[in-house]
Amino acid sequence: MALVKARKIDGAKPAAAMEDGDPLALLEDADPALRRRAAHALGERPDAVPALSARLAREKDPSVRETLFTALVRTGTAEAAAALAPHLVSEDVGLRNGVIESLQQMPAAVVMPEVTPLLTAADSDLRIFAAQLVGKLPHPDRLDLLAGVIDHDPHVNVCLSAVEALMESGDPAALTVVERLGGRFPDDPFVAFSIDAARRLFSGA
Numbered sequence: 001m002a003l004v005k006a007r008k009i010d011g012a013k014p015a016a017a018m019e020d021g022d023p024l025a026l027l028e029d030a031d032p033a034l035r036r037r038a039a040h041a042l043g044e045r046p047d048a049v050p051a052l053s054a055r056l057a058r059e060k061d062p063s064v065r066e067t068l069f070t071a072l073v074r075t076g077t078a079e080a081a082a083a084l085a086p087h088l089v090s091e092d093v094g095l096r097n098g099v100i101e102s103l104q105q106m107p108a109a110v111v112m113p114e115v116t117p118l119l120t121a122a123d124s125d126l127r128i129f130a131a132q133l134v135g136k137l138p139h140p141d142r143l144d145l146l147a148g149v150i151d152h153d154p155h156v157n158v159c160l161s162a163v164e165a166l167m168e169s170g171d172p173a174a175l176t177v178v179e180r181l182g183g184r185f186p187d188d189p190f191v192a193f194s195i196d197a198a199r200r201l202f203s204g205a
């Protein structure tokens with residue numbers, strides 16, 4: 001279950017205000033164009049995070065949704081990361097993928113506290129998303145957290161997601177961790193395949 005490619009963020013500076021009125025109110029306007037402009041105007045405004053997140057949960061227009069994500073990424077605060085993380089459990093694949101892309105683009109220091117607890121969530125799919133996200137974050141605890149998943153998670157698919165994340169990290173120290181999975185699931189062919197792939201990757205063969 002690979003992560004989607006990170007979205008490019010428009011470098012234009014968000015407008016500070018709108019001629020049409022209060023952008024917080026216009027987030028709920030029936031016109032998608034006005035909602036999109038409001039979301040753009042609210043980028044980098046920490047006080048707008050609750051409104052942006054609430055609108056995100058209901059927004060169906062793809063272009064408005066994209067602008068809402070961009071506004072939250074631009075805000076880049078712990079509150080913005082906390083507002084995005086709960087949407088990872090959404091059944092809406094587009095919303096969930098947008099959340100993953102957005103969290104990847106935010107500072108690791110604000111995302112990691114939101115994602116780390118999800119590594120032990122009851123939902124195995126959520127643990128898979130969390131492992132993949134941790135693997136993408138340039139954080140010093142990344143290797144230790146993924147090693148914990150490989151050593152303790154009861155679901156082989158979650159462990160394999162952690163293996164994939166470790167391989168993408170390119171850190172040769174990950175090979176020892178990956179090889180430990182063979183002892184936990186000795187009869188699983190996918191585990192054996194992943195370990196062989198990791199050995200080839202890190203040996204340069």
